[in-house]
Amino acid sequence: xxxxxxxxxxxxxxxxxxxxxxxxxxxxxxxxxxxxxxxxxxxxxxxxxxxxxxxxxxxxxxxxxxxxx
Numbered sequence: 485x486x487x488x489x490x491x492x493x494x495x496x497x498x499x500x501x502x503x504x505x506x507x508x509x510x511x512x513x514x515x516x517x518x519x520x521x522x523x524x525x526x527x528x529x530x531x532x533x534x535x536x537x538x539x540x541x542x543x544x545x546x547x548x549x550x551x552x553x
Contacts, residue, residue, distance in 0.1 A: 491537065491538070491541045492525070492537060492540075492541060495541045496521070496525055499521050500518070500521060503517040503518060503521065528540055
């Protein structure tokens with residue numbers, strides 16, 4: 485539903501902001517990370533299961549948690 489879209493978009497934006505912060509001086513890494521993030525989200529763009537959306541969003545949130553980078 486609509487809630488899932490908001491969660492997914494929020495995680496997507498956080499991952500991209502984190503990518504820019506982490507790789508700010510490395511153009512190749514910035515590009516590679518952008519490609520990988522976009523690829524993973526496109527792969528799951530037709531997911532409709534709330535459970536799977538929540539699971540994937542949790543994985544995305546973990547990957548941007550302070551201290552893990």
